[in-house]
Amino acid sequence: MMASSYSAKEEDGHHSGSAGLGGAAVQTRKPDNTAFKQQRLPAWQPILTAGTVLPAFFIIGLIFIPIGIGLYVTSNNIKEFEIDYTGTEMSSPCFNCSQSFSWNSTTPCRCVLFFSLDQPFESNVFMYYGLSNFYQNHRRYVKSRDDSQLNGDLRSLKEPSKECEPYRTNENKPIAPCGAIANSMFNDTLDLFYIDPNGTKTQILLIKKGIAWWTDKHVKFRNPGGSNPNLTAAFIETAKPVNWHKPVYELDIDSENNGFINEDFIVWMRTAALPTFRKLYRVIQKKNNMTPTLPKGSYSLEVTYNYPVRSFEGRKRMILSTISWMGGKNPFLGIAYITVGSICFFLGVVLLFIHHKYGNRNNSSDVPS
């Protein structure tokens, strides 16, 4: 590199001198003599040889393996509990609810599942619902929404986008929120109870705020009419989505969490990448340092069963999980890091061998010539 840059300068000096002697007549067609035009720009000329790559491989190996182990351990420390409440089996408490499901039923079907946690869940616990075989990433589904309507645009509220078809209008009134995604919003209600050894049931406080992206809640989703607290007026002349029981302005009594900025709604509107997914439902906040958030013991999950999945062979799950600095439980990343680190290390050894056996031969045979 040093050498080439040096020679480039040499060349320059030499030629500019001769060009000066050449005179004006020649100058017209004569190309300027710059290092760029003569393709002699100073350059770094690295070459991938066993010798140069070797250290990189060892370094990657040495860095990746500890990271992998760290990730794996962290991931294993995360406590996770999962329970399926679809109710396809006869033995399941929700069997009846799943069988007798009808869109028109006015009385909600309820079922209770009992489970126990073997270990206490220490820090904040996150409660998810999981769906399987639900194609939220289907093209027809993904595009079936109107972002400007959700952003509070009044014109879109009255005249939703064509993409929302066939969930665009109902009885000649525009649907708000329109589209297949909104229409199929998950509407099971999950309640969690701790059952004391002595049999008393205490409901666990589930916090439903702070589960959506901050930017979504405050920028991307907005109720029509701005901060007007009277949502019913804002949504007048619109129809509720066909499959919803309540209109959008009755999703929550808290005005900060109602209408389009309802966090359950926002979470649902972020379509999942894969047909098996989970979405954040509630957060269980840690109370104090003395008692675990969820102590070891028996619990009951009370489900208001509104959401049919049997028709498309889907499953519904409830998941409780703690998190760490790297997110949820994720053994894959740790294992991958360990594997790649080991491979690199192994390759490093192989290359070291090759470098010693062949590298010297190449160099020694060629250098004298």
Place this chain on the structure above:
Amino acid sequence: MDLSSIRKLITRYCTGEESWVDSRTVYIGHKEPPPGTEAYIPQRFPDNRIVSSKYTFWNFIPKNLFEQFRRIANFYFLIIFLVQLIIDTPTSPTTSGLPLFFVITVTAIKQGYEDWIRHKADNAINQCPVHVIQHGKVVRKQSQKLRVGDIVQVKENETFPCDLILLSTSREDGTCFVTTASLDGESSHKTYYAVQDTKAFNTAEEVDTLHATIECEQPQPDLYKFVGRINIYLDRDEPIARPLGSENLLLRGATLKNTEYIHAVAIYTGMETKMALNYQSKSQKRSAVEKSMNAYLIVYLCILISKALINTVLKYAWQANPNRDEPWYNQKTETERQRHVLIRAFTDFLAFMVLFNYIIPVSMYVTVEMQKFLGSYFILWDDDMFDEELGEGPLVNTSDLNEELGQVEYVFTDKTGTLTENNMELRECCVDGHVYVPHAVCNGQILPGAAGMDMIDSSPGVDGKEREELFFRALCLCHTVQVKEEETVDGIKRGIHQGKSTSFYISSSPDEVALVEGMNRLGFTYLRLKDSHMEILNREDEMERFELLEVLNFDSVRRRMSVIVRSSSGEYYLFCKGADSSIFPRVVSGKVEQVRARVEHNAVEGLRTLCVAYKKLTHEEYEETCRLLNSAKLALHERDKKLAEAYDVIEKDFILLGATAVEDRLQDKAADTIESLHKAGMKVWVLTGDKMETAAATCYASRLFHRNTQILELTTKRTEEQSLHDVLFDLSRTVLRQHGSMTRDTFSGLSGDCQDYGLIIDGATLSAVLKPTQEGTSNGGNYKEIFLEICRNCSAVLCCRMAPLQKAQIVKLIKASKEHPITLAIGDGANDVSMILEAHVGIGIMGKEGRQAARNSDYAITKFKHLKKMLLVHGHYYYIRIAELVQYFFYKNVCFIFPQFLYQFFCGFSQQPLYDTAYLTLYNISFTSLPILLYSLMEQHINIDILKRDPTLYRDIAKNSLLRWPTFIYWTFLGIFDAVVFFFGAFFLFDNTTFTSNGQLMATNTQMMFGNWTFGTLVFTILVFTVTLKLALDTHYWTWINHFVIWGSLLFYVIFSLLWGGIIWPFLNYQRMYYVFMQMLSSGPAWLSIILLIIVSLLPDVVKKVLCRALWPTTTERIQTKRQCLTAEQSTIFMLSQTSSSVSF
């Protein structure tokens, strides 16, 4: 009025068919001939408007669009775009429409601008005023209004507005001087002659009274050929007919010099002028790289279609269950439901095609074009190839073939002017065996060298003296040299007397100039041609005048020329000079044996020899000769053949006078260049019209043949003794035996010094070899095969006595042989044009023989030695650059599209795109386009100096080695592997876990979920980084520009993504990317997985490279490693040696 116009229309219509007749009749000054001579059929000729522009204002858009969409790639993208417009596709039409629109617009603007320039140039030419004589007055007219038959007056230094027949000039002798610099680059003044019978019509009034018609052939592009006849109607009824030849024809584009004014009549106008006919575009040559690119394209098209087909089939298999097709949460619209299943399947197929269409990148064509266009500037800029003498550098006429320069296997080179300087000098002349050396006599001192002294001492007797002077006179008279006149007659006399005659003689053949100059030094000076008298100054400074009666011009078939002169004493002489083979058979007396021995001796020395002979004519013989010539010249049809017959009759029964030897020096570093080309694995063939001995001498001198080269001869001399059949089989046996032993040698590892062969073949034998025999095609085909087999095993081939067309034939023969090698033809003269056009790459040398070769070539250089840098450095670089460019483009698009294909398996085959529209559109346009473009302009895997020093490196890339199928498959699989890594890497992160961003990093302590767009963005980020870093790994030459572009484009991606996700874009109807990129970056696992997956995808390629380099290194890699070693361990020593070497250069 009405009737006449109707009649006009009818005649026009009728002549429409007649316009194809062989000749046209032009009525000078639009005057009809006397009645009764011939029916007056006005032919329709175009006006004198030159239209070089392609478009008009009105048809530009449709015509240009049509032209552009004729390209298969553009058409493909148009179809994709239309499909997107018509059916409901996963990506919006803008994603493919925008790039297409961009490409089309840029091309249209470029072409429109070029056409505008052409329009301007056309207008300037078409509207420039010309002087036309009408009714005896000079009238100014716009050039475009000139019509055939108009009499035009052209003044000095004006350019001829169309092709004209010279009627009269301001000079008494009816000559004018013309330069054709803009036509063929020859700046010398050429003399043109007015028709003898009209030269008296000197003024406008006189010319207007001229009553004549011209019959001539229909326009044809050959600049040097013209046949016509003028019929002059004087007062009598019988017209006088005179022949017209190219010496009477003034071509459009040429400029009048040294002549006050001329009168001439227009015969070809507008687009029918020879200049316009010559500017028709050449046939498009396509490079080997382009061909493999198209092959790859077809493979990718197949992959695309099969992908779409597989997905469509799977989609319908999967959807067989109605709950999957239409679950309650995702209903179809009524119109969708009612559509017929076949239509649905078809639109699905098209939608998949649209989704995957990026696998065939529109940007590849743009990038390749830009790379070629911009890359060719490095040739133009190359200082090493700049010629200080000429003040010119190389020319690039087409940039389509840059990479072909790195693929050349056969080099066909002309000898004269290409290998040699074409700077002729008379070395000696031999009169009856006595040798004269001009230098010795001229300077009055005896040159070292026995031959010179010897011959001068043995002065010939009185009879010899006479012969000697006749010989000198013969050389002074028998030529077509012109004397360039200065302002005054005294000037030229002084010039010649002072011995500075060099700059004053002008001729189309440098040999002639050399001869006349040589004569000057021997005491006989040719002064000028005046009133058809040639004036020479003899040794006693006395003026001798000879009337020039006829010139029998030189042609390459006859290989001789003659003049007939009448001396002042009234004797008729015919002097002839020509090649020995064409003179000796026609000689009846003279010292043939001595001269022949001398000629052969000189030929072996590498000198160009000519023989001189004469005969005396009686007056009757002369009359007979004139009659013969005139009847031949007047013929309209087959004039050439008739002339040749006449010449054959006239030029015989000569008395041999002697011979001359002219030296043509080898060009600077010609031998070194040929040696390098040999080392680079190219086969060099010399194709020349020269005779065998001379050519062979040049070949030895230029190290084409070595001392130990075994020469195989395939010449007429040999085929006279044996039949062609036997000779061919003999030779092939010799060669094949050698070949067999050579393969054995390679096994024992001694292949280094095997015998190499050189083949010499002459034109006559070649045509015998190539001629299909009457008995059957199989036999004829066999000869060809055997010949090719012999050639294949010869390292050097010399073809002598070649006609121009035969040169092209040879190139064609090699091109069509079964390996389909890449051929390069290099030459400097008009006789090389056919081979330059025929070869894959044609290189012209801007030499002394005009610019025709340079104009018709793909590249033009100033000296043969520049070929070395052109091929070994530029060709090599261009090839590796474009090879990487093509492979990389396909690779990066596999990486890009294959995850989308995999995603279909997880989204119910619903054509859901994985990436956002902006990413889909910009991936090829901006995120990954600049680094590869810069790479393909800057990459230097090995230094220029090493490439020049070590020609064997050229073999590493021979036979399109970087674009073979295994390499292509490797790249494709690498792409697929990377795509699988990206997709499943991200997939497992999403599938198994709650892949969430860690809220701790952000102020609001939240836990957030990632959706499908985050998934796509994650894959895309890994993709962009991997693909760019892969290129970084392939870059061997990191200038600051490379650093800037590679890191800059990554940075640009990040900044763009931040911006794209950072704002609610008001003009978009979706906000799906809002904050997606930022949220992803705020998640720890995303960072970790990006790093991990990039490394995993780059790993196999790095390992493959390192292993290949360590275990099976190519020559290139050895040299790279060696250099690396040197720089690493002995950098100071290397630096010192480098400096010293550059100083010594």
